[in-house]
Amino acid sequence: MAEKETLGEKLLNTREILAQLAAMGLNIPPSYQASLTTMLSKTREIYRAWANGEIELVQNLLRELFVLDPPTLQYLQDIDTELQKKH
Numbered sequence: 001m002a003e004k005e006t007l008g009e010k011l012l013n014t015r016e017i018l019a020q021l022a023a024m025g026l027n028i029p030p031s032y033q034a035s036l037t038t039m040l041s042k043t044r045e046i047y048r049a050w051a052n053g054e055i056e057l058v059q060n061l062l063r064e065l066f067v068l069d070p071p072t073l074q075y076l077q078d079i080d081t082e083l084q085k086k087h
Contacts, residue, residue, distance in 0.1 A: 001075040007043060007046065007047070007079075008040065008043035008044075008047075011036060011039055011040050011043060012040070014036060015036055015040065018032075018033065018036070035068065035069075038068060039065060039068055039069065042061060042064060042065045042068070043065065045061050046058055046061045046062060046065065049061060055083060058083065059080055059083050059084070062076045062079055062080045062083075063076075063080065066080075
């Protein structure tokens with residue numbers, strides 16, 4: 001994750017791009033859209049848990065999100081490690 005980038009920012013950008021492509025008539029595989037929706041939902045859960053001060057739940061949710069796409073979400077392990085140090 002880039003400096004000053006927020007968690008889920010790239011997912012939101014991807015959703016916008018997919019919507020634009022679909023509006024142009026391109027067929028987006030339903031499985032891709034479903035995966036993206038699942039990842040965005042999990043990201044919202046992480047923010048909710050963080051706002052409620054539920055650090056252990058945040059860590060669990062980060063791990064669940066990581067499992068959905070390990071190659072592109074490697075930075076989540078770094079966040080989890082930092083939370084473990086502070087918790």
